[in-house]
Amino acid sequence: MDNTEKQIEAIQEEMRKTPYHKGTQKWFGKMRAKIARLRDQILWRPFLARQGGGGFSVRKFGDSSVVLVGLPSVGKSTLLNALTNAKSPTAEYAFTTVSVIPGMMNFNGAQIQILDVPGLIEGASRGAGRGREVLSVVRGADLLLIIGERGKEENQFMQIDRELLTNGVRINQEPPEVAVKKLLRGGIKINSTFKQEIDRETIREVAKEFGIINAEITIREKLTLDRLIDVFATSRVYVPALYVINKVDKLNFGGTPEVRVQFHFGSEAGTTPREVVRISAERGLGLESLREKMWEVLGLVRVYLRDPRGHPRSHSVFGGRLDLEQVIVHTEETLGGVLGKLGPDASIGKTEARIWGPGARFPGQIVSLGTKVQDRMEVTFV
Ligand SMILES: Nc1nc2c(ncn2[C@@H]2O[C@H](COP(=O)(O)OP(=O)(O)O)[C@@H](O)[C@H]2O)c(=O)[nH]1
Ligand SMILES: [Mg+2]
Structure with a gap:
């Protein structure tokens, strides 16, 4: 066990001996934040030592x-x-x-x-x-x-x-809905759209543990102590x-x-x-x-391509079977993103799309490139 791990153990031991109540909440917050910060150190150490990751970096392929x-x-x-x-x-x-x-x-x-x-x-x-x-x-x-x-x-x-x-x-x-805006002076200001169970002093203490002295913290959810610490810990x-x-x-x-x-x-x-x-x-x-x-869960969708005249684009595979040409994108993607995937030659001069199938109010509807994709939507760009 190295030094940092020993420090974590010592803090945990101390926490076990201390009763939790309103009066010790702030102290517990501080200790939990300290542990999170020490864990960050352990987790990031190898990355800082040799940049680029080392033996476990794996090249990503595919969609x-x-x-x-x-x-x-x-x-x-x-x-x-x-x-x-x-x-x-x-x-x-x-x-x-x-x-x-x-x-x-x-x-x-x-x-x-x-x-x-x-x-x-x-x-x-x-x-x-x-x-x-x-x-x-x-x-x-x-x-x-x-x-x-x-x-x-x-x-x-x-x-x-x-x-x-x-x-x-x-x-x-989802990441905590908390925005931290660092300031030059004025201490820590806290705005919250929810009534928080964690008191403001605890929030300040946790922020301070992560080196934040002057900041405006805006909270848009009901925080637990864990989620509060997640806001500041760098390894999340x-x-x-x-x-x-x-x-x-x-x-x-x-x-x-x-x-x-x-x-x-x-x-x-x-x-x-x-x-x-x-x-x-x-x-x-x-x-x-x-x-x-x-x-x-991956949130992938298929978008089928049609040719400029609106005919389905297909290529034959395995002895004559016809497969529609398609592009795989994330559900959050827009038609502009699909166009981007087709490469510079295909996208030059294209400003709108025509769509068929899911998402189209009628076949061949003209829509903007900002339109969100849907699974099995068919498209050509004009
Ligand atoms: N009965 C049964 N045995 C399985 C199944 N999947 C894996 N095993 C067996 O469980 C053992 C361990 O499988 P392995 O794939 O090597 O596990 P790993 O260590 O998680 O990679 C092997 O003997 C497999 O044959 C399954 O669906 N049913
Ligand atoms: Mg195995």
């Missing part, structure tokens, strides 16, 4: 990047092989795979990169320093698949959640996650694999219920639901 997270032997390698073109070794025992194994999943015409990162969580208990690897991989992910094993999932999900939480990873959460990442229960074939409860909403086992305050997809990676059960769900 989206998904990272598999789970304890050893839950079936990550098996799932990677089932979903993608990758060939990853699988085995009964732990720690078989040693480096990042990428695979590419083709779904709805999109290329979705899936990364199996052995050791990401598996070795986390062996030292807090591993957190930096967790963070460096997770930081680049558009989605985490958190995998547990049927019958043990409750405990496994909780372990992963806790591990991610202490490493600055916030799953299925916000990533969507899907929970997956694998090996549903093993314990035969007579049920079929299904997608359903289950309530959060850990009942951490402020988190939304977990949505769980049940699969058998080995038998190939539930994989279609999983792909659909991944697609939905």
Whole structure:
């Protein structure tokens, strides 16, 4: 254990001995902020030491990047092989795979990169320093698949959640709605549109712990102490996650694999219920639901292209079958963004779009490039 970790332990020990009440709230806020700041230091140290990340930086390919997270032997390698073109070794025992194994999943015409990162969580208990690897991989992910094993999932999900939480990873959460405007003088001014349970002195104390002396802090949500600290801690990442229960074939409860909403086992305050997809990676059960769900959470849409005369553009593949030409973009994207993806030659002189299908009030409607895309919208640019 290094010095910083010892400091964290000492603070935690002190907190255990101190009763929590209105009078000690400010002190607790300060201590929690101190711990968060020390964890930031641990997490960022390797990045500061050698810029560019080091061994765990993975090149991103495709339209989206998904990272598999789970304890050893839950079936990550098996799932990677089932979903993608990758060939990853699988085995009964732990720690078989040693480096990042990428695979590419083709779904709805999109290329979705899936990364199996052995050791990401598996070795986390062996030292807090591993957190930096967790963070460096997770930081680049558009989605985490958190995998547990049927019958043990409750405990496994909780372990992963806790591990991610202490490493600055916030799953299925939006960043706090707090704006911090640094000022040159005047101390810390706090504006809030909600009545806060945390008193203003505590908010000031936490801000100060992160070196903020003069600032205007505007709060637009009801904050917990955790969320308040998240505002200032530098190592926070916000990533969507899907929970997956694998090996549903093993314990035969007579049920079929299904997608359903289950309530959060850990009942951490402020988190939304977990949505769980049940699969058998080995038998190939539930994989279609999983792909659909991944697609939905990744927020990808297909936009089909038509030619300048409004005819569907297609190219033939595999002996004459016609595929519509399409572009994969994020749901937040506009038609201007689609045009941008077509490259400079295609976009020159184009100022409007004509659309068909979803989103079009009538076939061939002329709309602006600021129009939001919809799945299966058809478009040509004019
Ligand atoms: N019964 C059953 N076994 C599975 C399933 N998926 C994986 N396994 C087995 O679980 C063991 C560990 O799988 P592996 O993919 O290596 O797990 P990893 O350590 O998370 O990568 C292997 O023996 C797999 O054959 C499944 O859906 N059902
Ligand atoms: Mg593996």
